[in-house]
Amino acid sequence: YFEKRVFISEKKDTPALKEIINQIKYDPKKTWMIGNSLKTDIRPAVEVGIHAIHVPSELEWSYNQVEIDIAPKGKLITVHSLLEVPEIIQKHAQEMVVST
Template sequence: MKKQNILFNLDDTLAYCNKYFSLVINEFADQMMAWFDSIKEEEIKQKQLQLDVAAISEYGLKSERFPESFVGTYKYFCDLTGREKKTDEIQFLRELGFKVFEIPVEPIPNMNETLLRLKEDGHELYLHTGGDEANQRRKITQLELTTFFEHRIFISEHKDTTALSNILKTIKADPHVTWMVGNSLRTDIVPALKMDIHAIYIPAENEWTYNMVDVNVEHSSTFITINSLNEVPDVIDKSIQEQMM
């Protein structure tokens, strides 16, 4: 069997992520509605999402960006309604936003079994995750992912085609035997297809709007959508067999 290079995304591919953000955003919206009785939950969530996504181009996927979207939303509605901005309320919202980074991570079903099978099949496994170093390392440690990835871990604050290109150069990857596995069309799949490596898309149960984009990329590589993580080894095996025919 020909050895493949397989890059995995972390958040919502190997471990749950967005559902924790949704829980904290719900807490935020509840608190905001208690302070602003004339504003609807959907208005609050839309403004928070707008500010959060808009900040990515400048700040990337740093953890601080998310709590600041709470603060920005609060200030926006204070200006809109004439409510006084209070330092203690701003601090409360910042601390609420940071709570999401303290929640213990939970692996996606069959994470260990999938990675173990690929490792035992002789493939080279890499982790390519977006976020800041401290928070992503926390998750990697909790999930004991160095068992499978060892030192082959890349953390990008700006997870895009440039970041992926730099990784592929670093590992000297042959695109014909290199795969990207992830749930984000924006940061996993589109960059992979632009670099003409194979891509396996696993839609998340609870997806972040930012990750959803149209895939209009010319490529000669394989692009497959599957329903669950444990299908990855069979997809890889089938592709290898087809290449050998």
């Protein structure tokens, strides 16, 4: 589903995500972070202004339990399974077409 648009970084924080986003010349309206960590996936996505889908782990480390106290510029959605992700992204893409 994600094709070549999967990025793995040794550092998982906001500056690392900004660097990746600058490399791909992203459109924030079409860019998503999908992850299980509020600290290293979701919070950085919100901080750089892209959409985020949180897929929480059943057992979460206390390290990853952080507050998201920033108003998201994009969508911020929590799901229970990765299987929900494609439908959410497709629905968002359809909403963008209708609103333009």
